[in-house]
Amino acid sequence: MAIIINLDVMMAKRKKGLTELAGEVDITLANLSILKNNKAKAIRLGTLNAICKALDCQPGDILQYVEDEEETTEKEDGKK
Amino acid sequence: MAIIINLDVMMAKRKKGLTELAGEVDITLANLSILKNNKAKAIRLGTLNAICKALDCQPGDILQYVEDEEETTEKEDGKK
């Protein structure tokens, strides 16, 4: 996979924590955490919409495409 | 909803049709058409990834957040 989620970055910029954002996005803390940490395999446009609205940003601020070369040597990124 | 899909725009820029793109993205023509025409309610990151790779673009080129005021007066956008 080479789509990474920069939700944490935008949250930091807006000074919003999970608790606050979860309320505005109307999603549970737990599931928003999953999203934030790139554990989600898909996203509903309605959810993306709510996030963009709450953070006043664009999808491009949250989703980023990077071509994957192997840099898996460092640590591990995708553990089972 | 206020997330719109500009996949058609990027396809036009890259001069790629559905047939060609569907092959590269490894998704059926029919389903890609649904995506392209904003009929999808969600998108898998794997699919978004494949599209970005095939079109050499970013998610932000395809997904756009617009706050919805009512401009439904013109035609109809979302029919049932």
Add this chain to the structure above:
DNA sequence: TACTTTTTTATTGTTTTACAATAAATTTTT
């Protein structure tokens, strides 16, 4: 106009996954 290609729409079925709800563990902050 007929023929071809592309695109759209529809239908059915399977599999995946979002998300809720909940709880516990972990980390961070005070």
Add this chain to the structure above:
DNA sequence: AAAAATTTATTGTAAAACAATAAAAAAGTA
């Protein structure tokens, strides 16, 4: 240490991606 915030995990349900297929509609070409 205590409190607050975050992460991780589990179970269940509803939703939706996507495949496969087919057919209608639109666009392009001879």
